[in-house]
Amino acid sequence: MLWLIKEGASHQVVGCNIHEEKGVHQLWVERPNGKSTKVAENKDRSAIKEIKNMIDHAIKIGDPVLELN
Secondary structure (H helix, E strand, C coil): CEEEEECCEEEEECEEEEEEECCEEEEEEECCCCCEEEEEEECCHHHHHHHHHHHHHHHHHCCCEEEEC
16 A cells, blocks of 8 residues: 655555546546545646556555655
8 A cells, every 4th residue: 555645635545547538648546445536637648657657666566655746
């Protein structure tokens, strides 16, 4: 499990997924309670994929906190 800190808010995260809607790519994180929260969106899929990869890596290696600026 990971604590994701972004723009002064923290979210406990167990996974993340990319969703595309009308040409905008969205990054959603799944919380331990089963609810999801959108943490980023961009028309550039590679920008969202980069954030997803950082979150996935932090979860994989067991980092307790990841801060996104």
